[in-house]
Amino acid sequence: xxxxxxxxxxxxxxxxxxxxxxxxxxxxxxxxxxxxxxxxxxxxxxxxxxxxxxxxxxxxxxxxxxxxxxxxxxxxxxxxxxxxxxxxxxx
Amino acid sequence: xxxxxxxxxxxxxxxxxxxxxxxxxxxxxxxxxxxxxxxxxxxxxxxxxxxxxxxxxxxxxxxxxxxxxxxxxxxxxxxxxxxxxxxxxxxxxxxxxxxxxxxxxxxxxxxxxxxxxxxxxxxxxxxxxxxxxxxxxxxxxxxxxxxxxxxxxxxxxxxxxxxxxxxxxxxxxxxxxxxxxxxxxxxxxxxxxxxxxxxxxxxxxxxxxxxxxxxxxxxxxxxxxxxxxxxxxxxxxxxxxxxxxxxxxxxxxxxxxxxxxxxxxxxxxxxxxxxxxxxxxxxxxxxxxxxxxxxxxxxxxxxxxxxxxxxxxxxxxxxxxxxxxxxxxxxxxxxxxxxxxxxxxxxxxxxxxxxxxxxxxxxxxxxxxxxxxxxxxxxxxxxxxxxxxxxxxxxxxxxxxxxxxxxxxxx
Numbered sequence: 001x002x003x004x005x006x007x008x009x010x011x012x013x014x015x016x017x018x019x020x021x022x023x024x025x026x027x028x029x030x031x032x033x034x035x036x037x038x039x040x041x042x043x044x045x046x047x048x049x050x051x052x053x054x055x056x057x058x059x060x061x062x063x064x065x066x067x068x069x070x071x072x073x074x075x076x077x078x079x080x081x082x083x084x085x086x087x088x089x090x091x
Numbered sequence: 092x093x094x095x096x097x098x099x100x101x102x103x104x105x106x107x108x109x110x111x112x113x114x115x116x117x118x119x120x121x122x123x124x125x126x127x128x129x130x131x132x133x134x135x136x137x138x139x140x141x142x143x144x145x146x147x148x149x150x151x152x153x154x155x156x157x158x159x160x161x162x163x164x165x166x167x168x169x170x171x172x173x174x175x176x177x178x179x180x181x182x183x184x185x186x187x188x189x190x191x192x193x194x195x196x197x198x199x200x201x202x203x204x205x206x207x208x209x210x211x212x213x214x215x216x217x218x219x220x221x222x223x224x225x226x227x228x229x230x231x232x233x234x235x236x237x238x239x240x241x242x243x244x245x246x247x248x249x250x251x252x253x254x255x256x257x258x259x260x261x262x263x264x265x266x267x268x269x270x271x272x273x274x275x276x277x278x279x280x281x282x283x284x285x286x287x288x289x290x291x292x293x294x295x296x297x298x299x300x301x302x303x304x305x306x307x308x309x310x311x312x313x314x315x316x317x318x319x320x321x322x323x324x325x326x327x328x329x330x331x332x333x334x335x336x337x338x339x340x341x342x343x344x345x346x347x348x349x350x351x352x353x354x355x356x357x358x359x360x361x362x363x364x365x366x367x368x369x370x371x372x373x374x375x376x377x378x379x380x381x382x383x384x385x386x387x388x389x390x391x392x393x394x395x396x397x398x399x400x401x402x403x404x405x406x407x408x409x410x411x412x413x414x415x416x417x418x419x420x421x422x423x424x425x426x427x428x429x430x431x432x433x434x435x436x437x438x439x440x441x442x443x444x445x446x447x448x449x450x451x452x453x454x455x456x457x458x459x460x461x462x463x464x465x466x467x468x469x470x471x472x473x474x475x476x477x478x479x480x481x482x483x484x485x486x487x488x489x490x491x492x493x494x495x496x497x498x499x500x501x502x
Contacts (some may be wrong), residue, residue: 009284010114019284045119055378055400056102056120060277065395067381085280086114086123087397088222088294 006083014041029072056087093129093157095433098122124155132346147306155299156210160336162238164195171314176431184458190466195467196233198226203303204234210291210299211290218289222279224272224390225254232261237304244276245402253472273394304332307337319353326443327359329392330402337405358411362386366415368399387418387476388438397472412455435470
């Protein structure tokens, strides 16, 4: 499956400035591991020591928070978009 | 001159200059404003504060931006009222209500927005934007108008009618999004990357914005004669306000305005239909699991609270508690506050009062404590919630006889 990953401005230094990258993978976790392989540095920013998403990192597959899906094990379909979004304040 | 020494990552501690940054480049963690507290302690006194304006800007030594003409509509120094009649109903002793419904646009959001847009203007931004559940929308649109800035406000399309009118009237762009607040927030977080020249107050200037909530603690302490309360009850949406109220009391102790051993218990109030932080507290876990909100307290309907974990830690460390109340309890909370103290709160205020009642009944909030409950938004914003419970006692013909027939107060 080929997935488009949207990268927030704070992490674009890792992608040479690109806001979107295309990656292969069958699950959200595989795509994000592929992101680390293609652009080293993402892994330590997105995951804690146990390999879970850090609590202030949000990942959305087709605009749905993957925490409402199967987390990193969520299957991805060809052509879907995965967005990495930092936590923001509210009100 | 301000006393900001820079920004610091809450997670890894890396430091940054005081610019429009909100996320650590290294670990992606949220950034926090750092101050030179020794320098502040050397100058700050009750007299210096009392000589300032009767607004949040009297505390400018402890705010992240100093400007002789801040973006201000007269926010803050709202009444702290002794609530003896409510205390008697709840079995409490010394109870106070911080009545933040009387801010210029009717909620505490004027505090955070006044700080955020003053800093944004200083940083050179000309467009103010935000994702909002309504109160922030009002505050951003009004303050942007005041400052002559363009505004772009994003709200969930199903927002209360009053909150739509009280945003649109200021003439900025108001974009209604088909989705929940969490959808709107995610959209804005992504838009921030595409429109770096816009100040999204709760995204790229969030670090400064959030500091405005500290002024609630500053005012409470000053209004109590530079004493701390024993216990404060704070509504929780993103968790930012609760975290910053606690920081505010800690800072006053740090700079010598409160005793060094000041310890304020902080408790959180959530709606049962959106209680991810209260749930984590009652389950004793560290993970705040996001939820899909379903509550009439739309201003608290944040299913994925950015500062939820920090609010959880603050409540645990301070020895406070959490409560979650359902829609009927929220409505009863609004009525209880209105009929005992003459204060009309929005649904979020109903959440605070109903939670206070619950925590008082369970002994978490005690009668021997000096308690402050934060009521942070005006009831006129959410009148729909009371459509069935706030109506005329009777409808009569304009005659003496007709009134006599319904009069239950005698002569």
